[in-house]
Amino acid sequence: MARRNVLITGCSSGIGLALAVKMAKDEQKRFKVYATMRNLSKKEPLEEAAGHRLGKTLEIKQLDVCDEQSIKACVNSIPDRRIDVLVSNAGMGLIGPIECQTIDEMKTVMDTNFFGLVRLLKEILPDMKRRKSGHIVIISSVMGIQGILFNDVYAASKFAVEGFCESLAIQALKFKLQLSLIEPGPVVTEFERKVFEDGMKMDLSAADAETAEMFTNIYLKNYKQIFQSLGQSAEDVAEHTVKIILSENPPFRHQTNTLYTPMTTLKYADPNGDLPIDIFYKMVFQHDKIFSASLNFIKLLRWRSRKSFDLGKPSQ
Ligand SMILES: NC(=O)C1=CN([C@@H]2O[C@H](COP(=O)(O)OP(=O)(O)OC[C@H]3O[C@@H](n4cnc5c(N)ncnc54)[C@H](OP(=O)(O)O)[C@@H]3O)[C@@H](O)[C@H]2O)C=CC1
Numbered sequence: 001m002a003r004r005n006v007l008i009t010g011c012s013s014g015i016g017l018a019l020a021v022k023m024a025k026d027e028q029k030r031f032k033v034y035a036t037m038r039n040l041s042k043k044e045p046l047e048e049a050a051g052h053r054l055g056k057t058l059e060i061k062q063l064d065v066c067d068e069q070s071i072k073a074c075v076n077s078i079p080d081r082r083i084d085v086l087v088s089n090a091g092m093g094l095i096g097p098i099e100c101q102t103i104d105e106m107k108t109v110m111d112t113n114f115f116g117l118v119r120l121l122k123e124i125l126p127d128m129k130r131r132k133s134g135h136i137v138i139i140s141s142v143m144g145i146q147g148i149l150f151n152d153v154y155a156a157s158k159f160a161v162e163g164f165c166e167s168l169a170i171q172a173l174k175f176k177l178q179l180s181l182i183e184p185g186p187v188v189t190e191f192e193r194k195v196f197e198d199g200m201k202m203d204l205s206a207a208d209a210e211t212a213e214m215f216t217n218i219y220l221k222n223y224k225q226i227f228q229s230l231g232q233s234a235e236d237v238a239e240h241t242v243k244i245i246l247s248e249n250p251p252f253r254h255q256t257n258t259l260y261t262p263m264t265t266l267k268y269a270d271p272n273g274d275l276p277i278d279i280f281y282k283m284v285f286q287h288d289k290i291f292s293a294s295l296n297f298i299k300l301l302r303w304r305s306r307k308s309f310d311l312g313k314p315s316q
């Protein structure tokens with residue numbers, strides 16, 4: 001099989017970095033990775049992790065998904081503009097009561113997570129259609145399927161991504177293109193740190209006392225524990241993603257975290273949509289002690305089995 005050109009966005013940290021390195025280190029050298037980031041002054045961790053693959057199976061390029069010119073320049077710099085696999089990974093989070101967020105902050109989330117993907121595809125899709133080959137892989141989220149308390153705008157941005165892709169997938173099929181949504185649950189990356197820090201410093205004065213208390217003493221208080229007990233590593237998500245890229249018949253949707261699937265399954269179990277809302281409400285407001293104890297139990301099990309605990313590792 002010929003070496004496939006892979007363009008990945010958001011490679012300065014987290015899932016993008018882990019995926020770029022994993023693909024560049026492929027023993028069979030099946031990929032040429034164009035690892036992109038908006039700010040090249042952040043390239044050191046990637047350079048270090050790529051080691052001697054740098055300049056061989058991995059090249060670092062500038063690309064800001066909020067800037068059409070930067071996308072165009074990056075794609076034009078790739079031989080024959082040939083991108084066989086596009087991984088749309090760049091993204092950002094936003095938590096808190098909407099009363100305390102500005103419309104501009106919300107627009108930045110939509111602009112990055114949703115319009116970022118749209119801009120990439122406007123540039124790359126026509127070439128893929130002409131060649132009648134290509135795989136578009138999108139790092140979506142479980143929040144592309146299901147909303148979570150105090151993640152209203154972030155979830156909306158991922159729902160937008162999923163609706164857009166569901167529509168596009170039908171046309172893509174006609175051009176023999178593949179489209180896959182990767183849906184991780186919580187992943188321990190910079191995303192988690194940034195979102196938590198922003199949440200902690202948030203000015204909650206525009207919210208009523210009950211909402212502010214709920215955000216601080218329920219959401220933020222449990223946030224770290226949720227990531228510690230249910231969280232995956234970026235490398236885990238990268239492993240799932242490579243498996244999807246290499247599969248002959250890649251699925252349209254792939255959830256990476258089996259500890260989280262009982263939650264997302266609730267969505268499909270009730271056409272009225274009340275079941276997940278009701279259960280999340282009870283977990284947060286009525287059975288919070290049982291919920292917290294269950295999280296601690298999962299954390300303990302994972303600690304005892306030192307990472308071998310199955311988080312839905314793709315079968316060999
Ligand atoms: N962590 C999690 O719990 C989960 C994350 N995801 C999704 O995974 C993806 C990767 O996030 P993750 O690795 O966790 O987080 P990180 O914060 O570690 O990585 C996000 C990357 O996106 C980049 N980025 C942000 N805005 C832009 C932009 N305008 N143009 C180009 N790059 C940009 C960041 O660059 P910079 O360093 O310059 O900010 C960074 O490289 C996101 O789409 C996120 O929504 C999905 C499920 C769970």
Ligand SMILES: CC1=C(/C=C/C(C)=C/C=C/C(C)=C/C=O)C(C)(C)CCC1
Nearest residue numbers: 141142143148149185186226280283284
């Ligand atoms: C499990 C769970 C909760 C929190 C889930 C979280 C915090 C998920 C984070 C997912 C991320 C960060 C996805 C990124 O795209 C609640 C609502 C507290 C209570 C109900 C069950």
